[in-house]
Amino acid sequence: MVHTIQIAKLLGSDFLQGRPLGRKHFPMLCAELTSLSDGGIVLLDFASVRVVTGSWINEAIVPLMGWLADQRNDLFAVFMNLDEDCVDELRLISEWTHTCFLLAKGSKLPTQATLAGELDPGQRDTLLAVVANAGVTGAELERLLPDAGVKATAWNNRLKDLFQKRLLRREKYGREQRYWPVVREVVLNG
Amino acid sequence: MTLHCLTAGVCDELQQARECGRDVGRFVCEFSSATLPGLIEYGCARRQFPELPVLPMSIVESELGFANAEVLSDLGLRSTGAQKRPSRLITAQGVEFFVLEGDQPTLSRDWSEYRLRFEQSAKASGFPLKTATALAAAFGEMADNAVFHSESTVGILVGYQALPGTSLFCIADAGIGVLESLRSNPEYHNLNDHREAIRLALKPGVSRYGRGHGGSGFAQVFKSLAKHWGTLRFRSGKGCVTMDGRDCNADVGVKSEAPFRPGFQVSVCCRTTESPDSEQLI
Numbered sequence: 001m002v003h004t005i006q007i008a009k010l011l012g013s014d015f016l017q018g019r020p021l022g023r024k025h026f027p028m029l030c031a032e033l034t035s036l037s038d039g040g041i042v043l044l045d046f047a048s049v050r051v052v053t054g055s056w057i058n059e060a061i062v063p064l065m066g067w068l069a070d071q072r073n074d075l076f077a078v079f080m081n082l083d084e085d086c087v088d089e090l091r092l093i094s095e096w097t098h099t100c101f102l103l104a105k106g107s108k109l110p111t112q113a114t115l116a117g118e119l120d121p122g123q124r125d126t127l128l129a130v131v132a133n134a135g136v137t138g139a140e141l142e143r144l145l146p147d148a149g150v151k152a153t154a155w156n157n158r159l160k161d162l163f164q165k166r167l168l169r170r171e172k173y174g175r176e177q178r179y180w181p182v183v184r185e186v187v188l189n190g
Numbered sequence: 191m192t193l194h195c196l197t198a199g200v201c202d203e204l205q206q207a208r209e210c211g212r213d214v215g216r217f218v219c220e221f222s223s224a225t226l227p228g229l230i231e232y233g234c235a236r237r238q239f240p241e242l243p244v245l246p247m248s249i250v251e252s253e254l255g256f257a258n259a260e261v262l263s264d265l266g267l268r269s270t271g272a273q274k275r276p277s278r279l280i281t282a283q284g285v286e287f288f289v290l291e292g293d294q295p296t297l298s299r300d301w302s303e304y305r306l307r308f309e310q311s312a313k314a315s316g317f318p319l320k321t322a323t324a325l326a327a328a329f330g331e332m333a334d335n336a337v338f339h340s341e342s343t344v345g346i347l348v349g350y351q352a353l354p355g356t357s358l359f360c361i362a363d364a365g366i367g368v369l370e371s372l373r374s375n376p377e378y379h380n381l382n383d384h385r386e387a388i389r390l391a392l393k394p395g396v397s398r399y400g401r402g403h404g405g406s407g408f409a410q411v412f413k414s415l416a417k418h419w420g421t422l423r424f425r426s427g428k429g430c431v432t433m434d435g436r437d438c439n440a441d442v443g444v445k446s447e448a449p450f451r452p453g454f455q456v457s458v459c460c461r462t463t464e465s466p467d468s469e470q471l472i
Contacts (some may be wrong), residue, residue, distance in 0.1 A: 016325075017300075017330040019338065046217070051327045054409060055334060085324070092409065096395050111460045 001040040003111045004080075005032055008048045016052045022059025029064050032140045038074040039169060041109060041182060045080040052086040065099050069164055076166050076182045078102045078113055088094040091116045102182060112185040115167070118164045122150075123165075124188060130168055131181045139176075196224035196249065198423055198457060201231040202430070205449040215243045224249045226285070226351045227457035227472045229258060229425060231358045233265040233347065234451055237364055254351070257285040264344040265362055276300040282314035284352055286373055291345035292307070296334050304348075305330055308359065311352035314451055316462045317418075324414035325357055325460060332361045332411060332456050339398060340365030340453060355462040358471060364453040368426040371398045384429030385445040386441050392424065392431070411458060419461040423472050426454040432472075 010032055011025050011071045016123060022130050044054065068075040079101050082090065090101055100117030104110035119127065125148065129141055136144070138156030162168040169180045196218075200386055204214050224232070229249065249255050249265060259268045266287065277286075284371050288304045309326035312320055326431045331352070336346045342365030349358040365371075369387035372378040374397045381387055382395060394409045411422070422433040422443075428450045433443040459471050 015305075015327075015330075016298055018334040020297045020334065024297060050323050051326050053331060055331060069464050088413070092394065 001037055002043060003033075003036055003040060004043040004045055004107070005029075006048075007044055007046050007140075007157065008131075009032070014048055014050045016049060016056045016060070018053065019055045019059045022056040022061075022164065024036075025056070025060045026063050029060065030067055033068075033073070033075060036075055039171070040074075041078065041169075042068075042077045043078050043080050043107075045107070046083075046086065047081040049082075052082065052089055052095050054089045057089060058097070061090075061101075062097050062099050065101075065166060068164055076169060078104055079116075080104055080106065080109065080110075087116065093120070096145055097158065102167065102186070104183065110183055112187060113183040114187045117165075119188070122154075122158050123161060126155065127162055127181070127186060127188070128166060130159070130162070130179050131184075131186055134180045135178050137176045137178055194220050194222045195470065196221045196228035196232060196245070196471060198225065198227040198231045198455075199427065201228055202425075202448045204232075204238070204242070205235045205451065207240060209282065209449050218243045218315040219237045219246050222244055222248045223252065225252060225471055226254060226349055226358050227360050227435070228361045229254055229267075229423065230265065230347060230349055230457075231451075231455055232288075233258075233263070233267070234362050234364060236452060236456055237264055237344075238451060254285055258287050258349070258399075261287045261347075262291050263287070263343075263347045265347040265364060274301070275438055277307070278303065280306050280310065282310040282352065285349070286311075287347065289345035289347055290333060290337055294317075294337075296337055298329065301333075304364055305333075311350060312357040312460075315352045315357050316355050317357060317460070321414070325359075328411040328414040328458070328459045329359050329361075331408075332359075332426035332458075336361050336363045336365075336454065336456075339371045340368075341371075342453060345405070351436060356459065356471060357461075358457070358459045360455065360457045363452065367452060368424075368454050370427075372396075374398050380434040385447065386429075388424050388426055388429050388431045389445060391442065415458070415460055419464045421459045421472055423457040424454070425451065425457075427451070 068077055094101060094117035103116055104113040130136055138159055139152040141155040142152040163170045169182055171178050183188040207214050239449055258266045260274055262273055305326050308329055309322045311324035312325050333348055340363035342363040346363040348361050357376045369384050372387050373381055392408045424431045428447055430446045430448045431443040457472050
């Protein structure tokens with residue numbers, strides 16, 4: 001299930017600057033998302049937003065990512081149509097807070113998104129492995145990638161980390177947890 | 191600008207002279223004009239030393255002086271009398287002041303409209319809309335910083351001025367200052383130099399709340415000035431750091447010692463082209 005939120009319309013502002021405003025907007029964003037079903041994808045559309053500052057991101061978006069990851073909510077966000085300056089701000093905050101964001105353009109669920117935020121080499125390899133083998137389990141990754149020398153438990157830990165970072169979706173099949181990328185293709189930033 | 195212009199630098203000299211026991215009255219009465227930062231910083235100095243003389247009529251009755259007297263502020267020309275109703279216009283103004291006080295003042299409609307007028311004014315000065323918007327964001331960040339960190343018991347005085355090819359803004363508080371604010375974080379507890387405290391505070395991610403919890407405001411200011419001819423002045427306690435907007439790096443800013451003044455005063459001047467007398471606008 002994909003749900004789109006026009007940020008400027010929902011928040012009644014195209015100038016997203018400052019900590020107090022970020023604090024005011026965080027619960028507004030949560031309230032809009034509470035009715036969505038678990039595992040859903042939210043396209044946060046920043047079209048027509050003129051300014052997004054780091055301080056606003058710190059107070060509105062960073063806690064929102066934590067809220068989305070809460071098992072009671074379990075939602076995934078893709079940040080749509082942010083302009084270049086806003087992306088710079090998002091990258092800066094992602095570096096400080098170790099938060100990752102998926103960025104894309106358009107009005108529908110994209111097939112490709114760019115990752116803003118740092119992953120360690122193991123997490124990067126795991127994300128790329130899931131992009132290449134959607135619906136995979138940790139045990140399957142151990143079998144599919146024997147040269148990596150990584151055991152199923154370690155793959156599972158990395159998969160869980162990426163799920164917590166909202167970069168992978170997860171579904172339970174019997175005793176197995178299977179993982180999918182949020183969008184079909186993810187471009188890593190360097 | 192003539193020698194009789196009250197700039198922020200001249201204000202420091204006056205304060206220094208006053209601390210040395212010299213009579214500065216005669217000097218002050220000869221001022222014929224003031225810059226926006228000069229007027230605001232003199233107000234901050236005068237709050238600390240009420241015996242500093244009142245400014246001459248040439249300044250009080252200037253466009254800058256009239257605009258300053260429109261607001262009620264302990265750091266301005268008028269601290270008593272009737273509060274004027276805020277302007278509801280969203281059109282460019284030459285110069286305008288605002289006092290941030292009360293609970294979450296930067297969430298108010300009055301502040302949003304004021305910031306919008308600043309943006310319109312910067313655009314009218316000749317800046318592209320995108321730059322004017324970035325300047326307005328930087329302006330807002332500096333105002334939020336003062337509200338969050340100053341712990342000031344009196345309102346924060348904010349002002350902007352739009353001149354052809356130039357946009358100036360100032361944010362001044364009479365609070366605890368940068369050094370004390372940073373020292374409230376155990377990580378910076380051993381810090382004891384005002385200049386070093388300012389230099390640190392200008393670095394991305396540094397804040398009293400710890401690394402990563404704020405400290406993005408100055409990055410916004412620097413980014414908005416990066417492609418323009420900007421001059422910045424940061425004044426707190428006994429420290430002053432000035433910077434060239436083209437190389438906004440806290441480590442290369444010029445640090446100097448100044449007479450003690452409470453709070454934090456930020457002055458930013460941004461120009462569309464290089465101008466030889468630009469620093470005198472601060």
